[in-house]
Amino acid sequence: MKQLPDNAGFLPRDRSWHPDALTPAYKTSVTRSPQKALLSFPGGLGEQSGPDFGHDMLGPLDNDLILNFAKTGEMALGPRIIVRGRVIDQHGRPVPNCLIEIWQANAGGRYRHKNEGYQAPLDPNFGGCGRTITDGDGAYEFRTVTPGPYPWPNGMVDWRPAHIHFSLIGHAFSQRLITQMYFEGDPMILQCPIVGSIDHKEAIESLIATLNMAEAVPMDARVYTFDIVLRGRRQTFFENRWEGL
Amino acid sequence: MSSKQKLLPETPSQTAGPYVHIGCTPNFAEMAGMYDEDLGASMKKGPVKGEEITIIGHVFDGTGKVLQDAMVEIWQADADGAVASGDPNFTGWGRSAVDMETGQFRFDTVKPGKVPYLDGQPQAPHVTIWVVARGINVGLHTRLYFEDEDEANAADPILSKIEHKSRIPTLMAKKQEDRTYLFNIHLQGEHETIFFDM
Numbered sequence: 001m002k003q004l005p006d007n008a009g010f011l012p013r014d015r016s017w018h019p020d021a022l023t024p025a026y027k028t029s030v031t032r033s034p035q036k037a038l039l040s041f042p043g044g045l046g047e048q049s050g051p052d053f054g055h056d057m058l059g060p061l062d063n064d065l066i067l068n069f070a071k072t073g074e075m076a077l078g079p080r081i082i083v084r085g086r087v088i089d090q091h092g093r094p095v096p097n098c099l100i101e102i103w104q105a106n107a108g109g110r111y112r113h114k115n116e117g118y119q120a121p122l123d124p125n126f127g128g129c130g131r132t133i134t135d136g137d138g139a140y141e142f143r144t145v146t147p148g149p150y151p152w153p154n155g156m157v158d159w160r161p162a163h164i165h166f167s168l169i170g171h172a173f174s175q176r177l178i179t180q181m182y183f184e185g186d187p188m189i190l191q192c193p194i195v196g197s198i199d200h201k202e203a204i205e206s207l208i209a210t211l212n213m214a215e216a217v218p219m220d221a222r223v224y225t226f227d228i229v230l231r232g233r234r235q236t237f238f239e240n241r242w243e244g245l
Numbered sequence: 246m247s248s249k250q251k252l253l254p255e256t257p258s259q260t261a262g263p264y265v266h267i268g269c270t271p272n273f274a275e276m277a278g279m280y281d282e283d284l285g286a287s288m289k290k291g292p293v294k295g296e297e298i299t300i301i302g303h304v305f306d307g308t309g310k311v312l313q314d315a316m317v318e319i320w321q322a323d324a325d326g327a328v329a330s331g332d333p334n335f336t337g338w339g340r341s342a343v344d345m346e347t348g349q350f351r352f353d354t355v356k357p358g359k360v361p362y363l364d365g366q367p368q369a370p371h372v373t374i375w376v377v378a379r380g381i382n383v384g385l386h387t388r389l390y391f392e393d394e395d396e397a398n399a400a401d402p403i404l405s406k407i408e409h410k411s412r413i414p415t416l417m418a419k420k421q422e423d424r425t426y427l428f429n430i431h432l433q434g435e436h437e438t439i440f441f442d443m
Contacts, residue, residue, distance in 0.1 A: 009363070011252065013442060018258045019382035026260075028380030031307040034440050035433045036412075041403055043443035044362050045328045046320055046373040047386070051285075051338035052329070059280070069279065090252045099284075103268025113264045113274060114345070115314070127276050129268045165261070165268055173320045174443060176375050176384055180259040194260060197382050203257045228256045 009042045010174045010231045011090055019197035026193040027154055047174045053099045055133050062131050065104070065144035069127030076126035078107025078145030080221040083181070083209065086138040087168065090232030094138030098230070099169040101131045102142060109148030109162075118150050143221065149188050161188035161195065168228060175230040182208045183224065258384065261377035263314050270316070270342045285318065285340025288354045293335045295324020295355040299425045300389065300418065303348045304376060307433035311348035315378035317341050317430075319352055319389075321371070326358030356391070362402045369397035369404065376430060386441045389428045392417040412439050 021033035061068040066076045087095040105111045105128065108120040112128050126145070134140045147162050163180045170176075182189050189195055189208065198204050209226035216222045266274035270283040289297075300319070304312040319339045323330035330337050341350040359367040372389040390398055398404055398417075407413055415438045418426035430438050 014254065015383075015442070017254050021382055023382060026380070026382070029260075029382060030380075031310075032312075032378065032380035032432050033307075033382070034385065034437055035307075036437050036439075038440050038442035039407065040442040041406070042363055044368055044403070045360050046322065046371070046388075047443045049328050050320060051336060053284075062280070069276070088253070090255060092253060101268045101284075103264060111264045111267060112276065113267055115263060127267075127271070127279055129271050129274075129276065129279060131268075131280075165259075165265070167261075167265075167269055173373050173375065173386075176318070176386075177256065177258060178261045178265070178377055178384055179256055180262075197259075198257050203254065206254070206256055207259070229253045231255050232252065 009048060009234050010172065011234050012040070013231060017200060017203050019199075023193070023197035026197050029197070043172075043174050048172050050169060050172045050175070052097065053133055053169070055097075058131070058133060063140075063142045065126065065128065065130045065142065068130060070125035074125045076106070076145050077123050078126075078148075080143070081146055082141060082143050082215075082217070082221050082223045083164065083226055084139070084141040084223065085209075085226040085228065087134050087140065087170070087228045087230060088138050089170075089230050093232075094134070094136070095170050095230055096134055096136045096138055098134040098138070098140075098171075099131065100134065100140050101129070101167040102164050103129045104144065104147040104164040105150055107145045107148050109150030117153070120148065120150065146183065149186075154193060158193060159188055159191075161186045161192050166228065168230060170230045177228075177230060179228070180207060181226045184208055184211050258382060260379060260382050261316065261384070263379040265314075265316050265377060266342050269340065273342045283340070285336075285338055288336045288339045288352065289334060290336065291334035293324070293332060293355050295358070297424065298354060298356050299423075300352040300354060300372070300428055301349055301425060302428040302430060303350070304343060304378065304430045305432065305434075306380075309434070312343060312378050313345050313348045315343045315348070315350070315376060317343065317350045318375045319354070320373045320375075321354065322357040322360045324355050324358050326360045328360055359397060364402070366402045367397070367400070369394050369401035371401075374430075381432070385432075386443055387430065387438055388416055388441065389418050389426075390416050391420075391426065393420050407439070412437075415439050
Protein backbone atom coordinates (compact mmCIF):
# COMPACT_ATOMS: atom_id res chain seq x y z
CA MET A 1 0.00 0.00 0.00
CA LYS A 2 1.25 3.40 -0.91
CA GLN A 3 2.03 5.61 2.03
CA LEU A 4 0.11 8.86 1.97
CA PRO A 5 2.28 11.89 2.59
CA ASP A 6 2.12 13.30 6.09
CA ASN A 7 0.41 16.28 4.68
CA ALA A 8 -2.95 15.04 3.47
CA GLY A 9 -4.12 18.37 2.18
CA PHE A 10 -6.63 20.94 3.29
CA LEU A 11 -10.27 20.80 4.18
CA PRO A 12 -12.37 21.89 1.23
CA ARG A 13 -13.20 25.56 1.23
CA ASP A 14 -16.89 26.17 1.98
CA ARG A 15 -17.62 28.43 -0.95
CA SER A 16 -21.12 29.27 0.36
CA TRP A 17 -19.52 30.94 3.36
CA HIS A 18 -17.40 33.17 1.14
CA PRO A 19 -18.83 35.76 -1.24
CA ASP A 20 -19.84 34.61 -4.70
CA ALA A 21 -17.57 35.83 -7.49
CA LEU A 22 -20.47 37.70 -9.09
CA THR A 23 -22.22 40.10 -6.71
CA PRO A 24 -23.87 42.72 -8.96
CA ALA A 25 -24.53 45.23 -6.16
CA TYR A 26 -20.73 45.51 -6.03
CA LYS A 27 -20.49 46.67 -9.60
CA THR A 28 -16.82 45.99 -10.30
CA SER A 29 -17.43 42.29 -9.72
CA VAL A 30 -19.60 42.12 -12.84
CA THR A 31 -16.72 42.09 -15.33
CA ARG A 32 -14.12 40.63 -12.96
CA SER A 33 -15.90 37.45 -11.89
CA PRO A 34 -15.12 34.12 -13.52
CA GLN A 35 -18.25 32.60 -15.06
CA LYS A 36 -17.05 29.05 -15.40
CA ALA A 37 -16.92 26.64 -12.49
CA LEU A 38 -13.72 26.46 -10.48
CA LEU A 39 -12.01 23.11 -11.02
CA SER A 40 -11.64 21.22 -7.75
CA PHE A 41 -8.58 19.07 -7.18
CA PRO A 42 -6.62 18.24 -4.07
CA GLY A 43 -3.73 20.69 -4.13
CA GLY A 44 -0.23 19.49 -4.83
CA LEU A 45 2.81 20.22 -2.72
CA GLY A 46 2.83 23.71 -4.20
CA GLU A 47 -0.62 24.57 -2.95
CA GLN A 48 -0.02 22.81 0.37
CA SER A 49 3.10 24.74 1.26
CA GLY A 50 4.06 28.36 1.27
CA PRO A 51 6.75 30.91 1.97
CA ASP A 52 8.13 31.27 5.45
CA PHE A 53 8.83 34.65 7.02
CA GLY A 54 11.15 35.18 9.94
CA HIS A 55 10.35 37.52 12.80
CA ASP A 56 13.74 39.12 12.23
CA MET A 57 12.50 40.80 9.05
CA LEU A 58 10.20 43.03 11.10
CA GLY A 59 11.14 46.55 12.08
CA PRO A 60 10.28 47.69 15.61
CA LEU A 61 7.46 49.98 14.40
CA ASP A 62 6.05 47.77 11.63
CA ASN A 63 2.89 47.05 13.63
CA ASP A 64 2.49 50.59 14.96
CA LEU A 65 0.63 52.71 12.41
CA ILE A 66 0.51 55.66 14.79
CA LEU A 67 4.29 55.99 14.59
CA ASN A 68 5.58 54.07 11.56
CA PHE A 69 5.06 56.92 9.10
CA ALA A 70 5.14 59.84 11.52
CA LYS A 71 7.87 62.42 11.68
CA THR A 72 10.10 62.12 14.71
CA GLY A 73 8.22 63.31 17.77
CA GLU A 74 4.86 63.40 15.97
CA MET A 75 1.94 60.97 15.75
CA ALA A 76 -0.97 60.08 13.50
CA LEU A 77 -4.25 61.88 14.19
CA GLY A 78 -7.38 60.04 15.25
CA PRO A 79 -8.94 57.82 17.92
CA ARG A 80 -6.15 55.56 19.13
CA ILE A 81 -6.85 51.84 19.11
CA ILE A 82 -5.13 48.52 19.54
CA VAL A 83 -6.35 45.71 17.29
CA ARG A 84 -5.39 42.30 18.56
CA GLY A 85 -6.44 38.72 18.20
CA ARG A 86 -5.34 35.27 17.22
CA VAL A 87 -4.98 33.46 13.96
CA ILE A 88 -6.20 29.89 14.33
CA ASP A 89 -7.13 27.12 11.92
CA GLN A 90 -10.47 25.40 11.54
CA HIS A 91 -9.51 22.93 14.26
CA GLY A 92 -8.95 25.81 16.66
CA ARG A 93 -5.17 25.39 16.66
CA PRO A 94 -2.93 28.43 16.63
CA VAL A 95 -1.26 29.43 13.36
CA PRO A 96 2.16 30.70 14.42
CA ASN A 97 4.49 32.55 12.03
CA CYS A 98 1.58 33.84 9.96
CA LEU A 99 2.43 37.04 8.13
CA ILE A 100 -0.30 39.65 8.58
CA GLU A 101 -0.22 42.80 6.46
CA ILE A 102 -2.85 45.48 6.99
CA TRP A 103 -3.83 48.68 5.23
CA GLN A 104 -6.45 51.31 5.94
CA ALA A 105 -7.67 54.86 5.40
CA ASN A 106 -6.70 57.57 7.88
CA ALA A 107 -9.06 58.87 10.54
CA GLY A 108 -10.71 61.12 7.95
CA GLY A 109 -11.40 58.24 5.57
CA ARG A 110 -8.60 59.07 3.11
CA TYR A 111 -6.11 56.55 1.70
CA ARG A 112 -2.55 57.49 0.90
CA HIS A 113 -2.74 56.35 -2.72
CA LYS A 114 -2.38 58.12 -6.05
CA ASN A 115 -5.71 56.76 -7.33
CA GLU A 116 -7.68 57.95 -4.28
CA GLY A 117 -10.39 60.46 -5.23
CA TYR A 118 -11.97 61.46 -1.92
CA GLN A 119 -11.50 65.09 -0.91
CA ALA A 120 -10.74 64.39 2.76
CA PRO A 121 -7.16 65.40 3.60
CA LEU A 122 -4.11 63.24 4.05
CA ASP A 123 -2.57 63.06 7.49
CA PRO A 124 1.13 63.84 6.99
CA ASN A 125 1.92 61.48 9.88
CA PHE A 126 -0.12 58.51 8.71
CA GLY A 127 0.89 56.04 6.00
CA GLY A 128 -1.79 53.43 6.53
CA CYS A 129 0.11 50.17 6.34
CA GLY A 130 1.50 47.79 8.92
CA ARG A 131 2.64 44.22 9.29
CA THR A 132 3.44 41.64 11.88
CA ILE A 133 4.00 37.91 12.28
CA THR A 134 1.98 35.84 14.73
CA ASP A 135 3.71 34.43 17.79
CA GLY A 136 3.73 30.80 18.90
CA ASP A 137 0.16 31.14 20.12
CA GLY A 138 -1.07 32.66 16.85
CA ALA A 139 -1.44 36.03 18.56
CA TYR A 140 -0.92 39.37 16.84
CA GLU A 141 -1.33 43.04 17.69
CA PHE A 142 -1.40 46.37 15.87
CA ARG A 143 -1.59 49.91 17.17
CA THR A 144 -3.38 52.35 14.88
CA VAL A 145 -6.20 54.90 14.69
CA THR A 146 -9.79 54.11 13.74
CA PRO A 147 -10.12 54.58 10.00
CA GLY A 148 -12.88 56.90 8.85
CA PRO A 149 -15.78 55.79 6.65
CA TYR A 150 -15.65 57.17 3.11
CA PRO A 151 -17.72 57.47 -0.06
CA TRP A 152 -16.74 55.34 -3.03
CA PRO A 153 -17.80 55.17 -6.65
CA ASN A 154 -20.37 52.37 -6.85
CA GLY A 155 -23.94 53.50 -6.15
CA MET A 156 -24.53 57.25 -6.09
CA VAL A 157 -24.10 57.53 -2.33
CA ASP A 158 -22.36 54.35 -1.22
CA TRP A 159 -20.12 54.70 1.81
CA ARG A 160 -17.74 52.06 3.06
CA PRO A 161 -18.03 51.29 6.76
CA ALA A 162 -14.82 51.91 8.69
CA HIS A 163 -12.59 48.94 7.99
CA ILE A 164 -9.06 47.60 8.02
CA HIS A 165 -7.84 45.30 5.22
CA PHE A 166 -6.05 42.13 6.34
CA SER A 167 -3.78 39.97 4.19
CA LEU A 168 -2.71 36.65 5.70
CA ILE A 169 -0.02 34.23 4.61
CA GLY A 170 -0.27 31.17 6.82
CA HIS A 171 1.53 27.90 6.16
CA ALA A 172 0.24 27.14 2.67
CA PHE A 173 -0.82 28.86 -0.49
CA SER A 174 -4.18 27.10 -0.10
CA GLN A 175 -4.77 29.14 3.05
CA ARG A 176 -4.02 32.47 1.39
CA LEU A 177 -6.62 35.00 2.49
CA ILE A 178 -7.40 38.67 2.12
CA THR A 179 -10.33 40.03 4.10
CA GLN A 180 -11.58 43.15 5.87
CA MET A 181 -12.25 43.84 9.53
CA TYR A 182 -15.19 46.00 10.56
CA PHE A 183 -16.00 47.74 13.85
CA GLU A 184 -18.72 46.73 16.28
CA GLY A 185 -21.69 49.06 16.24
CA ASP A 186 -21.01 50.71 12.87
CA PRO A 187 -24.39 51.40 11.21
CA MET A 188 -22.77 51.40 7.74
CA ILE A 189 -21.77 47.72 7.83
CA LEU A 190 -25.07 46.29 6.72
CA GLN A 191 -25.57 48.96 4.05
CA CYS A 192 -22.33 48.11 2.28
CA PRO A 193 -22.46 46.17 -1.03
CA ILE A 194 -19.02 44.70 -0.38
CA VAL A 195 -20.07 43.39 3.03
CA GLY A 196 -23.33 42.32 1.37
CA SER A 197 -21.38 40.11 -1.03
CA ILE A 198 -21.41 37.63 1.88
CA ASP A 199 -24.72 35.80 2.25
CA HIS A 200 -24.57 34.41 5.77
CA LYS A 201 -25.21 36.78 8.66
CA GLU A 202 -22.88 34.76 10.90
CA ALA A 203 -20.12 35.02 8.32
CA ILE A 204 -20.50 38.81 8.26
CA GLU A 205 -20.49 38.91 12.06
CA SER A 206 -17.19 37.05 12.07
CA LEU A 207 -15.62 40.06 10.34
CA ILE A 208 -16.76 42.52 13.01
CA ALA A 209 -14.19 43.23 15.69
CA THR A 210 -15.53 43.52 19.21
CA LEU A 211 -14.81 46.48 21.44
CA ASN A 212 -12.98 45.21 24.48
CA MET A 213 -12.97 48.01 27.05
CA ALA A 214 -11.70 45.72 29.79
CA GLU A 215 -8.33 45.72 28.01
CA ALA A 216 -8.28 49.39 27.09
CA VAL A 217 -5.10 51.24 28.00
CA PRO A 218 -5.95 54.14 30.38
CA MET A 219 -5.61 57.56 28.73
CA ASP A 220 -4.24 55.93 25.60
CA ALA A 221 -6.12 53.44 23.46
CA ARG A 222 -9.25 51.35 23.22
CA VAL A 223 -8.90 47.70 22.22
CA TYR A 224 -10.70 45.84 19.45
CA THR A 225 -10.48 42.06 19.27
CA PHE A 226 -10.46 40.26 15.94
CA ASP A 227 -9.72 36.55 15.59
CA ILE A 228 -9.12 35.04 12.17
CA VAL A 229 -9.65 31.43 11.09
CA LEU A 230 -7.59 29.98 8.24
CA ARG A 231 -8.31 26.74 6.41
CA GLY A 232 -7.39 23.68 8.41
CA ARG A 233 -5.57 20.60 7.24
CA ARG A 234 -7.51 17.43 6.71
CA GLN A 235 -7.02 14.85 9.42
CA THR A 236 -5.63 11.56 8.25
CA PHE A 237 -6.78 8.30 9.74
CA PHE A 238 -3.32 7.49 10.97
CA GLU A 239 -2.51 10.92 12.19
CA ASN A 240 -0.64 10.85 15.45
CA ARG A 241 0.67 14.35 15.61
CA TRP A 242 -0.65 17.82 15.05
CA GLU A 243 -0.17 19.07 11.54
CA GLY A 244 1.04 22.50 10.79
CA LEU A 245 3.25 22.80 13.83
CA MET B 246 -9.93 13.04 16.64
CA SER B 247 -13.69 12.57 16.76
CA SER B 248 -15.49 12.99 13.48
CA LYS B 249 -18.18 14.80 15.44
CA GLN B 250 -15.87 17.63 16.32
CA LYS B 251 -17.26 20.82 14.89
CA LEU B 252 -14.93 22.63 12.57
CA LEU B 253 -14.70 26.36 12.81
CA PRO B 254 -15.77 28.16 9.65
CA GLU B 255 -12.97 29.86 7.77
CA THR B 256 -12.94 33.65 8.00
CA PRO B 257 -14.73 34.81 4.85
CA SER B 258 -12.84 36.61 2.12
CA GLN B 259 -13.40 40.22 1.12
CA THR B 260 -12.03 41.96 -1.93
CA ALA B 261 -8.49 43.31 -1.78
CA GLY B 262 -9.93 46.56 -3.14
CA PRO B 263 -8.12 49.21 -5.16
CA TYR B 264 -5.51 50.05 -2.54
CA VAL B 265 -3.99 46.64 -1.87
CA HIS B 266 -0.62 48.18 -2.77
CA ILE B 267 -0.58 50.26 0.40
CA GLY B 268 -0.46 47.17 2.56
CA CYS B 269 1.36 44.67 0.37
CA THR B 270 3.73 46.74 -1.79
CA PRO B 271 4.15 50.09 -0.02
CA ASN B 272 7.32 51.01 -1.92
CA PHE B 273 5.36 50.56 -5.15
CA ALA B 274 2.58 52.69 -3.59
CA GLU B 275 5.06 55.54 -3.26
CA MET B 276 5.71 55.05 0.44
CA ALA B 277 9.39 54.40 -0.11
CA GLY B 278 11.25 53.46 3.00
CA MET B 279 8.30 52.09 4.93
CA TYR B 280 9.99 48.71 4.55
CA ASP B 281 13.43 48.00 3.06
CA GLU B 282 11.98 46.29 0.03
CA ASP B 283 8.50 45.20 -0.98
CA LEU B 284 8.04 41.57 0.03
CA GLY B 285 8.28 39.20 -2.90
CA ALA B 286 9.89 41.84 -5.14
CA SER B 287 12.98 39.71 -5.64
CA MET B 288 12.86 35.93 -5.71
CA LYS B 289 16.58 35.54 -6.21
CA LYS B 290 18.92 36.69 -3.49
CA GLY B 291 22.11 35.58 -5.25
CA PRO B 292 23.27 33.03 -7.83
CA VAL B 293 20.64 30.32 -8.28
CA LYS B 294 20.62 26.91 -9.89
CA GLY B 295 18.74 26.26 -13.09
CA GLU B 296 17.38 28.21 -16.01
CA GLU B 297 16.66 31.80 -15.09
CA ILE B 298 13.44 33.02 -16.66
CA THR B 299 11.10 35.98 -16.57
CA ILE B 300 7.34 35.63 -16.40
CA ILE B 301 5.25 38.55 -17.63
CA GLY B 302 1.57 39.01 -18.32
CA HIS B 303 -1.57 41.03 -17.91
CA VAL B 304 -4.88 40.40 -16.19
CA PHE B 305 -7.94 41.05 -18.39
CA ASP B 306 -11.55 41.65 -17.35
CA GLY B 307 -14.57 40.33 -19.22
CA THR B 308 -14.59 43.25 -21.66
CA GLY B 309 -10.95 42.68 -22.59
CA LYS B 310 -9.73 45.65 -20.57
CA VAL B 311 -6.42 45.26 -18.77
CA LEU B 312 -6.60 45.57 -14.97
CA GLN B 313 -4.36 48.32 -13.63
CA ASP B 314 -4.90 47.57 -9.95
CA ALA B 315 -4.37 43.82 -9.60
CA MET B 316 -1.80 42.03 -7.48
CA VAL B 317 -0.38 38.66 -8.48
CA GLU B 318 1.55 36.24 -6.29
CA ILE B 319 3.40 33.11 -7.32
CA TRP B 320 4.84 30.16 -5.42
CA GLN B 321 6.92 27.48 -7.06
CA ALA B 322 9.53 24.79 -6.77
CA ASP B 323 13.17 25.42 -7.51
CA ALA B 324 14.97 24.03 -10.55
CA ASP B 325 15.36 20.66 -8.82
CA GLY B 326 11.65 20.41 -8.14
CA ALA B 327 11.98 21.14 -4.43
CA VAL B 328 9.07 23.11 -3.02
CA ALA B 329 10.23 25.37 -0.19
CA SER B 330 13.66 25.25 -1.78
CA GLY B 331 16.68 24.57 0.36
CA ASP B 332 18.59 27.06 -1.79
CA PRO B 333 19.03 30.13 0.41
CA ASN B 334 19.28 32.27 -2.72
CA PHE B 335 15.88 31.28 -4.05
CA THR B 336 12.68 32.20 -2.20
CA GLY B 337 10.19 30.49 -4.52
CA TRP B 338 7.68 33.21 -3.70
CA GLY B 339 7.05 36.34 -5.69
CA ARG B 340 4.57 39.18 -5.48
CA SER B 341 3.97 41.71 -8.24
CA ALA B 342 1.59 44.63 -8.30
CA VAL B 343 0.64 45.21 -11.91
CA ASP B 344 1.95 48.43 -13.40
CA MET B 345 -0.60 51.18 -12.78
CA GLU B 346 -0.34 52.30 -16.43
CA THR B 347 0.39 49.21 -18.50
CA GLY B 348 -1.10 46.59 -16.19
CA GLN B 349 1.89 44.28 -16.61
CA PHE B 350 3.08 41.96 -13.86
CA ARG B 351 6.58 40.55 -13.87
CA PHE B 352 8.54 37.88 -12.03
CA ASP B 353 12.24 37.18 -12.42
CA THR B 354 12.57 33.59 -11.34
CA VAL B 355 13.84 30.16 -12.40
CA LYS B 356 12.07 27.49 -14.35
CA PRO B 357 10.76 25.01 -11.78
CA GLY B 358 11.54 21.32 -11.90
CA LYS B 359 9.02 18.50 -11.66
CA VAL B 360 7.28 18.10 -8.32
CA PRO B 361 5.58 14.83 -7.39
CA TYR B 362 1.80 14.92 -6.93
CA LEU B 363 0.18 13.39 -3.84
CA ASP B 364 0.27 9.91 -5.38
CA GLY B 365 3.93 10.23 -6.29
CA GLN B 366 3.34 10.85 -10.00
CA PRO B 367 5.50 13.65 -11.38
CA GLN B 368 3.68 16.87 -12.16
CA ALA B 369 4.79 18.93 -15.11
CA PRO B 370 6.82 22.00 -14.17
CA HIS B 371 4.35 24.62 -13.01
CA VAL B 372 3.95 27.75 -10.96
CA THR B 373 1.08 28.29 -8.54
CA ILE B 374 -0.59 31.66 -9.03
CA TRP B 375 -2.94 33.75 -6.89
CA VAL B 376 -4.68 36.86 -8.20
CA VAL B 377 -6.51 39.56 -6.26
CA ALA B 378 -7.94 42.93 -7.24
CA ARG B 379 -10.81 45.30 -6.73
CA GLY B 380 -13.93 43.44 -7.87
CA ILE B 381 -12.50 39.98 -7.11
CA ASN B 382 -14.35 38.81 -4.00
CA VAL B 383 -12.24 35.73 -3.32
CA GLY B 384 -8.61 35.50 -4.47
CA LEU B 385 -8.29 33.31 -7.56
CA HIS B 386 -5.93 30.32 -7.72
CA THR B 387 -4.54 29.09 -10.99
CA ARG B 388 -1.43 27.37 -12.32
CA LEU B 389 1.04 28.35 -14.98
CA TYR B 390 2.45 25.52 -17.08
CA PHE B 391 5.05 25.87 -19.83
CA GLU B 392 3.98 25.32 -23.43
CA ASP B 393 7.44 23.99 -24.30
CA GLU B 394 7.09 21.05 -21.89
CA ASP B 395 4.85 18.96 -24.16
CA GLU B 396 5.78 15.58 -22.82
CA ALA B 397 5.56 16.50 -19.16
CA ASN B 398 2.31 18.38 -19.72
CA ALA B 399 0.74 15.38 -21.46
CA ALA B 400 1.57 13.22 -18.43
CA ASP B 401 0.59 15.78 -15.78
CA PRO B 402 -1.94 14.33 -13.31
CA ILE B 403 -3.98 17.55 -13.13
CA LEU B 404 -3.91 18.59 -16.79
CA SER B 405 -4.84 15.08 -17.89
CA LYS B 406 -7.96 15.15 -15.70
CA ILE B 407 -9.34 18.39 -17.13
CA GLU B 408 -12.50 17.60 -19.04
CA HIS B 409 -12.58 20.59 -21.37
CA LYS B 410 -9.29 20.14 -23.21
CA SER B 411 -9.96 23.28 -25.21
CA ARG B 412 -9.42 25.29 -22.04
CA ILE B 413 -5.97 23.87 -21.23
CA PRO B 414 -4.16 26.49 -23.36
CA THR B 415 -5.36 29.10 -20.82
CA LEU B 416 -2.83 27.56 -18.41
CA MET B 417 0.10 27.59 -20.83
CA ALA B 418 2.78 30.25 -20.66
CA LYS B 419 4.03 31.10 -24.13
CA LYS B 420 7.74 31.30 -24.74
CA GLN B 421 8.96 34.70 -25.94
CA GLU B 422 12.46 35.85 -26.71
CA ASP B 423 15.14 36.19 -24.05
CA ARG B 424 13.93 33.42 -21.72
CA THR B 425 10.68 35.24 -21.11
CA TYR B 426 7.32 33.52 -20.79
CA LEU B 427 4.02 35.31 -21.38
CA PHE B 428 1.08 34.30 -19.20
CA ASN B 429 -2.10 36.32 -19.59
CA ILE B 430 -4.93 35.83 -17.15
CA HIS B 431 -8.52 36.29 -18.33
CA LEU B 432 -11.02 36.70 -15.52
CA GLN B 433 -13.99 35.90 -17.74
CA GLY B 434 -15.06 35.66 -21.36
CA GLU B 435 -14.19 33.35 -24.23
CA HIS B 436 -10.63 32.79 -23.01
CA GLU B 437 -11.44 32.63 -19.31
CA THR B 438 -8.47 31.16 -17.47
CA ILE B 439 -9.03 27.92 -15.62
CA PHE B 440 -9.22 28.77 -11.94
CA PHE B 441 -8.85 26.10 -9.32
CA ASP B 442 -10.49 25.28 -6.04
CA MET B 443 -7.51 23.56 -4.46
